[in-house]
Amino acid sequence: MIALSVNLNKIALIRNSRDTTIPDIPQHAQMCIDAGADGITVHPRPDQRHIRADDCRDLAAMLEVEFNIEGNPFAGPRASDRRGVSDYPGFMELVRELRPTQCTLVPDGDDQLTSDHGFDLLRQAEELEPLLTELRSLGVRSSLFMDPVPEQMAIAAQIGADRIELYTESFAVAVSKGKDVDQCYRRFRDTAEAALEAGLGVNAGHDLNLDNLPIFRALPGLLEVSIGHALTVDALRIGTPAAVQAYRAVLAGS
Numbered sequence: 001m002i003a004l005s006v007n008l009n010k011i012a013l014i015r016n017s018r019d020t021t022i023p024d025i026p027q028h029a030q031m032c033i034d035a036g037a038d039g040i041t042v043h044p045r046p047d048q049r050h051i052r053a054d055d056c057r058d059l060a061a062m063l064e065v066e067f068n069i070e071g072n073p074f075a076g077p078r079a080s081d082r083r084g085v086s087d088y089p090g091f092m093e094l095v096r097e098l099r100p101t102q103c104t105l106v107p108d109g110d111d112q113l114t115s116d117h118g119f120d121l122l123r124q125a126e127e128l129e130p131l132l133t134e135l136r137s138l139g140v141r142s143s144l145f146m147d148p149v150p151e152q153m154a155i156a157a158q159i160g161a162d163r164i165e166l167y168t169e170s171f172a173v174a175v176s177k178g179k180d181v182d183q184c185y186r187r188f189r190d191t192a193e194a195a196l197e198a199g200l201g202v203n204a205g206h207d208l209n210l211d212n213l214p215i216f217r218a219l220p221g222l223l224e225v226s227i228g229h230a231l232t233v234d235a236l237r238i239g240t241p242a243a244v245q246a247y248r249a250v251l252a253g254s
C-alpha cells in the first residue's frame with residue numbers, strides 16, 4: 001500500500017496569520033493520523049512562513065507515525081521576527097536535533113514561493129554526498145527531491161541516497177490541462193524504473209490531488225506520496241478526516 005504522508009505547511013500558514021496557537025499543529029496531525037494518514041510531512045523554511053522549528057519539535061515529541069522533514073540542506077540559521085517564536089536553527093541543525101524518520105533534501109532557495117525544481121546531481125552530487133552519509137549515521141532515511149530524469153537516478157544511489165522524491169508538478173499540470181498526460185507519465189515511469197534499478201526507494205510529491213493521483217498511483221514501486229496543498233483545500237470543502245480518507249481510498253485503488 002502506498003503510504004500517505006500529510007504535509008501540514010498550510011495548516012501552519014493559517015496559524016501564523018495571527019499571534020495565536022490555533023489551528024494546533026500536533027492536534028491537526030493527530031486528526032490526520034486518526035483518519036488514516038501513514039505519516040506527517042513538514043517543510044520548515046528559514047523565514048518560518050508556515051512550519052516553524054518549534055512545530056517540528058512539538059511533532060517529533062508526539063508522533064508515532066513516520067515523520068518526514070523536508071528542506072534545503074544548505075539553509076543556515078535565521079533570527080525569528082515574531083515574538084515568542086524560536087529562531088530557525090538551520091535545516092541540518094534541526095534534523096540533527098530531531099532525527100526524524102525521513103529527511104527529504106530539497107534544493108530550494110530561502111525566498112522561493114514554493115519548491116519548484118529538483119537537484120541537478122551532475123552539479124550537486126559532491127556537496128550532497130557527505131550530508132547523505134551523515135543522515136545515514138544519524139539513522140535518518142534520506143530522500144532527494146528530483147525532477148523526472150532517469151539518467152540521474154544511478155548518481156543518487158551512488159552518493160548514498162535511500163530514496164528519491166519525484167517532483168510531480170509537471171504531471172499535475174499535464175493532467176489539469178489534459179495535454180501530454182501519457183507522455184509525461186511515461187517520463188515519470190521511466191525515472192521510477194531507473195530508480196528501482198539503482199536500488200532506490202521511490203516517493204513523490206508536489207501538487208498531487210484527487211484528479212491526478214488516480215493516474216499517478218500506478219507508478220512502479222511507489223512507496224509514499226506527500227500531499228499538503230490540495231488536501232488542505234479539499235479539507236476546507238469536506239473536512240480533514242474525510243479528505244484524508246478520500247486520498248487513502250485513491251491510494252488503496254478503490
Ligand SMILES: CC(=O)[C@@H](O)[C@H](O)COP(=O)(O)O
Pocket residue numbers: 007009010042043070106113114115145205206226228
Ligand atoms: C518539496 C515540496 O514539493 C513540498 O513538500 C513543499 O513543502 C512545498 O512547500 P510549500 O508548502 O511552502 O509550498
Ligand SMILES: NCC(=O)COP(=O)(O)O
Pocket residue numbers: 007041070165204205206207208226227228229230231
Ligand atoms: N513533498 C511534497 C509535499 O510534501 C506536499 O506538496 P503539496 O501537496 O503541498 O504540493
